[in-house]
Amino acid sequence: ETKVYFAHPYSSWERGSNERANGLLRRLISKGKRIDGYQEDDIFFATEWANNLPRKCLGYKSPNEYFDEYLDRIYAA
Structure with missing residues (x-):
């Protein structure tokens, strides 16, 4: 009974929450900057x-x- 959802490539409207997070x-x-150029503290701040x-x-x-x-x-259950 597991539901699986499939999003087509290049169809950003099919995965709105993901696009919002991005x-x-x-x-x-x-955009276009390499993430390895950032310090671990910078990444932690962004996620927090x-x-x-x-x-x-x-x-x-x-x-x-x-x-x-x-x-x-x-x-609690």
């Missing part, structure tokens, strides 16, 4: 910033908040 990271890491940014699709909660609430529900 866009957020592009605010801090310019993106994961703490509230999202409309998550009811205006950040991914970190949503994940923590989900874990709380799992452990």
